[in-house]
Amino acid sequence: MTVRGEQGPGLRADAARNRARVLRVARERLAAGDDSLQLNAVARLAGVGVGTVYRHFPTPQALREALSAEDLQGLVDEARRAAADEDALAGLRGLLRFTFEHALDDSGFAAVLESASDNEARTSELKAELDRSVTELLDRARRAGAVRGDVEADDVRRLLCGTVHAVRAGDGGPARAEVYLDVLLQGLRPAR
């Protein structure tokens, strides 16, 4: 007997429950600032056996990516909405702000977003999907003279993560976030 969830293909009910528990605990660990995602620790906190975690996620990275796949899906949806905006520049800026805030909030998400090499095919698919929407926005904004000609969707993804990195490096929490994001947005405009 199987259930169909958004997590993926058919899983036995108990397996799905365990998988969800593990994901939840992993998210908590990251939120608590522990980036190591030690599978043993996650298993203990999730109240499942180590083997169970290993079955679902052979490596911390796999777990990280599963987590991000969830976030990435939300981002892809948002990107589609943004791409439908009549005002391409407004759409782009809104999307960047949305992404920025998420990445600032969740360092694991940022890590996956900026990485050039994914372990899970699903991650790459989602990023490609995301990049398609961003490319469309960029092209339209570019035609309107609002964005420089030499940056592509993946550049924007990386520059945004770099900006998140810059905010994090500061000790005062996200106090400078607004300014740094604005520096990026200005930087994306055509050179004068």
Add this chain to the structure above:
Amino acid sequence: MTVRGEQGPGLRADAARNRARVLRVARERLAAGDDSLQLNAVARLAGVGVGTVYRHFPTPQALREALSAEDLQGLVDEARRAAADEDALAGLRGLLRFTFEHALDDSGFAAVLESASDNEARTSELKAELDRSVTELLDRARRAGAVRGDVEADDVRRLLCGTVHAVRAGDGGPARAEVYLDVLLQGLRPAR
């Protein structure tokens, strides 16, 4: 018998030699892409005992900072020269490019540069010294309307490291470095 080096107080000749060896090996490790700086490994490669490394550098972080203190000193010198430039904007840009290239080349250097909390007092002093020169350049460039009003020297330091981070995230080596740096420089101009 003691020698006087720029590293600090008088050291016995053999101690100074050991210290230098350790620093050299550590630099090689980092250049080789091994960021872990395991003190045991460094000791072995340097041909000294572990204890000796621990005496000089109680933690990997201390070693990292000692390394960066050397680089930082060079950067401080460059910053002083830049601050003497009549054209503040040109001086600033030159300095940023210089820093950018170093940080891109040496991830340990970038890490120290962006960190908000130093372990060694010397590091903090050097950063303060650096920031003074940058502040001066920023102020002059700002008066000329060439730089936005809401960024300070440490913002610039962090944004630069964020940009380095963005370049690193790409797989194609530093291919996009020029573009990303230009995005930052444009972003630092006053908002339109």
Add this chain to the structure above:
Amino acid sequence: MTVRGEQGPGLRADAARNRARVLRVARERLAAGDDSLQLNAVARLAGVGVGTVYRHFPTPQALREALSAEDLQGLVDEARRAAADEDALAGLRGLLRFTFEHALDDSGFAAVLESASDNEARTSELKAELDRSVTELLDRARRAGAVRGDVEADDVRRLLCGTVHAVRAGDGGPARAEVYLDVLLQGLRPAR
């Protein structure tokens, strides 16, 4: 619905098929040099659930013995034929060669053959049956002065397995097999 096989009592058709699959895969594993017979691995390769393997064979040893029971049955048949040989010495030698070659080929078989403690009653029965034929051959050959007086059937079984062991210890495959077997056969003759 049940079938009657030589394996034992009536089994449902699907159960019998699964049992046979498991045995076949186990044989392949051993032939491939993997002596561990991990029941999980066997189950996967056989395309059945772990539980199924466990139902049929509670331990790897049980599986091993089931495998050997099949071989042992063939050996018992051969021994009966040999015991019918008019020339007892010729019969004995032929049987030893036959056994030697099988054991050399299949280390699991050798292990069961030499063991003094069987887990399955069936194994002990077959060995006793085998030893009866060998004892008969030995006695007849002994009367003809062709075999030393102080070795019994189980000694011969063990010495043969020891010889197999000696061949295996060499790195050059079974190159020395003939010589080693001949050393054993000579050694079984009466002392001069």
Add this chain to the structure above:
Amino acid sequence: MTVRGEQGPGLRADAARNRARVLRVARERLAAGDDSLQLNAVARLAGVGVGTVYRHFPTPQALREALSAEDLQGLVDEARRAAADEDALAGLRGLLRFTFEHALDDSGFAAVLESASDNEARTSELKAELDRSVTELLDRARRAGAVRGDVEADDVRRLLCGTVHAVRAGDGGPARAEVYLDVLLQGLRPAR
């Protein structure tokens, strides 16, 4: 400060003591019938840290071989004495008996003796040395017509270990040892 023992090159006094402790415990384990030589267990029993055991013996096999190197040395000495015997056949038989008893007593020793691939160079050297003495005895005995022409020193080594194996397979302890050894000795005589 170092000491010179037969174990090898200079070792610090404490290191030598630990090494000896580990070897002693390992020997006890093997004598107790535990062939696994788990390094963690050995460390615990020896009252030293795991790391210490790993430093001296990176693998169970290395430990096994170190143990056997000691025994092997004794065997090499005995072989030299035997090779000096005027009666080559008597010397050979005495040496085989000596070896047989040791190997029967210590399964680790037998395992190293029969193996065709050593991990430690020292082991191979000792075996080569041993084989030289045996070869000499064999050649002399052969010239006197007392040994078959087609067996070399390493064949004898392996056949002897095979015989040990045969004795071990029996449940009644070494009751049949004498007979089995005699079968081997008879088997080594020229074929009639």
Add this chain to the structure above:
DNA sequence: TATGAATGAGGCTTCATTCAT
């Protein structure tokens, strides 16, 4: 000061076995 052997906590991973479905 320098050495490097020793330490052992800490993390990782497998796999034999059980049991809910």
Add this chain to the structure above:
DNA sequence: GATGAATGAAGCCTCATTCAT
């Protein structure tokens, strides 16, 4: 009967740090 997800004990090994020499 069959399935295979779950379990977690048990083994493995590394490496940061200490301290006797």
